[in-house]
Amino acid sequence: MPTRTSVHQFRAGLSAAALTAAALGALLPPAQAAGADPGPGGGRPYHDERLQRQLERLVAQEDGPPGVIAVLTRDDRTQVYTAGVGDIATGRRPDLDDHMRIASIAKAFSGAVALRLVDQGLLSLDDTIGDRLPAQPATWHAVTLRQLLQHTSGLPDFSADPEFVRILQADPRHLFDSRALLGFVADEPLLFRPGALYEYSNSDNIAVALMAEAATGRRYEDLLEDLVYRPLGLRRTSLPPGYRLPKPFLHGYDVTPPAEPEDISEAIGTSGVWASGGIVSTPRELGAFIRAYGGPALLSEKTRTKQLAFRPGDSSEPEGPGTNAAGLAIFQYTTRCGVLHGHTGNFPGYTQLAATTPDGTRSLTFSINTQTSKGNKPALLARLRTVQEDFACALLDDDH
Structure with missing residues (x-):
């Protein structure tokens, strides 16, 4: 989940009978060799065995994925x-077109909607919550759209609110009114003067989506379709309100040794994270985005x-590779090999990174x-993060 606090507090409520050690051992094959998608240019791409071994060591860790x-x-x-499996029950390895929860990378999607509306003159980065959402x-x-997008708003994080956490503990699939999530902290003051500090908050991107709706009179889900999915040809990317994942999907697991991994892919609904973490996509489409x-x-x-x-110094959650810096719903990752722009995310069962070279190639x-x-x-x-940086260096290496 995009929030650390709520996950730890309701995780105990997600436990179920795990696979036996013997059954798990039979189902888990050795780390898989990498697949390759030739792409439009054809031909099998170069395969780096050193990178492959990095992935194999990652899944071999006792608490690894x-x-x-x-x-x-x-x-x-x-x-x-790829290494390991995308589904323990079948032994199927992860696939380029598997659906998966992209967690807080959904914040970059809300940033894309808001900034495209800025381009259209329907929103301004200087618009305030008072201007667009006077009922808040x-x-x-006084909080501006710019501050929301850069996590310098000071808004308290609804997903750390005790009542929100209590509801999730009682019913992880609870169907929230996504547009009312800020109500959990409506009686709380700002944490600091807007613009003075950086504090990653799930509330920020809920407010961004609500401002986009107020500026256009349209649902956020429709704005995603018109401003992001359709222009980029994203046909397997969506913002479902419930807990179901489209098939096929990368199964997500709670890995807490000595217990066996528990499949929690569909254990939690996403209406409680909405624009801050509810989007489902695939590795292929996440790269295109x-x-x-x-x-x-x-x-x-x-x-x-x-x-x-x-x-400088303000990081995504979790931190991305190298040194992090925060832009507007995007982060700069300065690795030992060069700079990437991107976003990370984590949700029960998933941890994600999506990054690109500044020229988008x-x-x-x-x-x-x-x-x-x-x-x-x-x-x-x-x-x-170490493995991710090695992959980032491979991406930036012209001879790779």
Whole structure:
């Protein structure tokens, strides 16, 4: 889930009978060799055995993911690396067209909607909550769209609210009114003066989506379709309100040794994260999105300049590879080999990275089917970031 607090507090409520050790051992095959998608250019892409071994070591960790898929795209060439399994029950490996929860990368989608509306003159980065959402608490009215997109708003995080967490503990598939999520913290003041500090908050992107709806008189889901999915040809990307995943899907697991991995792919509904973390996509389509949004294809040069005004040291959740800096619903990842633009996310069963070169010609998506963050398996996250940086260097290497 995009919030660390709520996951830890209701995780106990998700436990169920696990597979026996003997059955699991029979179902888990050795780490798979990488698949390759030739792409429009044809031919089998180069396969780096060193990168493959990195993935195999990642899934071999005691608390590591059952499976991983990393996709490197350069213009018309796509390299697909996988290890482990995308479904323990069948032994099927992760696939380029598997549906999966992209978690907080959904925030980049809300950023794309808002910034395209800025390009159209229907929103301004200086619009405030008071201008567009006057029914929200008066103490929040000075917060601007720019501050929401860069997590400098000071809005309290609804997903850490005790009542919100209590509801999830009682019913992880509870169907929330997504447009009323900010009501959980409507009686709370801002955490700090808007613009003064950085604090990653799920409330920010709920407010962004509500401002987009107010500016257009249209549902956020329809704005996603018209402004993002259709222009980019995303046919397997959606924002479902419930807990079901379209098939086929990458199964997500709670991996908490010594217990066996538990499939929690559909254990939790996404109405409680909505624009901040509810989108479902595939590795292939996630790459297409980040190349457009993190590159120059989707926004005007003027708006993109504002999007890429990065705050050094402010990180995504979880942190991406290298040194992080925060832009408007996008992050800069400065690795030892160069710079990428992208976003990360984590949700029970999934941890995600999508990143692109600034020119939008190359992309990396990196998906594991268990959750990790600073507050949940920090050692696994550190290892994951190291592997992600190695893949980023491969992406940036012209000879790869």
